[in-house]
Amino acid sequence: MQIIHTVAELKTALGNASQTAFVPTMGNLHDGHIALVRQAKNTGGPVVASIFVNPLQFGLGEDFERYPRTLAADAEKLADAGCDLVFAPDVAEMYPEPQTFQVQPPLADVLCGAFRPGHFTGVCTVVLKLFGMVRPRQAMFGKKDYQQWYLIRAMVRQFNLPVEILGGETIRAVDGLALSSRNAYLSEQERKQAPGLYDELKRICAALAAGDEDFAGLEIAAINSLTKAGWRVDYISIRTQATLMPATPGDRHLVVLGAAWLGKTRLIDNREVSI
Ligand code: PAF
Numbered sequence: 633m634q635i636i637h638t639v640a641e642l643k644t645a646l647g648n649a650s651q652t653a654f655v656p657t658m659g660n661l662h663d664g665h666i667a668l669v670r671q672a673k674n675t676g677g678p679v680v681a682s683i684f685v686n687p688l689q690f691g692l693g694e695d696f697e698r699y700p701r702t703l704a705a706d707a708e709k710l711a712d713a714g715c716d717l718v719f720a721p722d723v724a725e726m727y728p729e730p731q732t733f734q735v736q737p738p739l740a741d742v743l744c745g746a747f748r749p750g751h752f753t754g755v756c757t758v759v760l761k762l763f764g765m766v767r768p769r770q771a772m773f774g775k776k777d778y779q780q781w782y783l784i785r786a787m788v789r790q791f792n793l794p795v796e797i798l799g800g801e802t803i804r805a806v807d808g809l810a811l812s813s814r815n816a817y818l819s820e821q822e823r824k825q826a827p828g829l830y831d832e833l834k835r836i837c838a839a840l841a842a843g844d845e846d847f848a849g850l851e852i853a854a855i856n857s858l859t860k861a862g863w864r865v866d867y868i869s870i871r872t873q874a875t876l877m878p879a880t881p882g883d884r885h886l887v888v889l890g891a892a893w894l895g896k897t898r899l900i901d902n903r904e905v906s907i
Contacts, residue, residue: 633711635718651677654768659683660700660813661709664803668772669713683720689754737783747866756787768795776802776810778902782876810901817897830901836888837905845881866891
């Protein structure tokens, strides 16, 4: 497996490859990322993973500086999973001049976007740049970042980008906690509490499946229950899978999304349900 750091090296390494499968990441890889690499491997083309902690998608006071950078360990995991090439540029390589052209996605100010202004502009902009550099045939994104997955698909569709977006199911620890690089920030006590967010999403899904259509009531009950257990909740929201707009009675394919803080760690999760 090759590890390269510049766009010029990437261009040489890829040559005329037209069947590349791409897994963009910010590194500090866990089994969720590795599952995406294995999924990419199944496409039969060469597999490229990128590792880049993108400053454009972090707000002031967020964890850009302390985000774990673990290139050597990541490279080992990627090599084991059969990745062919790792692209790990630095900030100057990705942004050699101020990034004055930026993608302004829709829905960027709801759900996570309401609490992380500019985040999805930063995500879509860097992903568009990476697509231009890697020119993948397929790209894999974890569905744990559901809003991101939704917006990337919309961007690809609306800009007619020649790449197919595939979603990877969320990989969970045995107690249900969704794997995330940010889980490493949790204290021992917080880690024990952390599956509580997914428990609430599951409870809501069970109620929806049983015919409950009091969406606001279900959201409020979950927020209250988490708050009582010591969480600071950003949102719990029942949306439609197709539009990511708030669900209304009669909608069938739903997704319940949540974001909440345990101490200084912000966790997100979601669960799809069809009723
Ligand atoms: O999901 C992530 O790790 C990042 O948002 C991504 C897609 C690699 C863009 O920086």
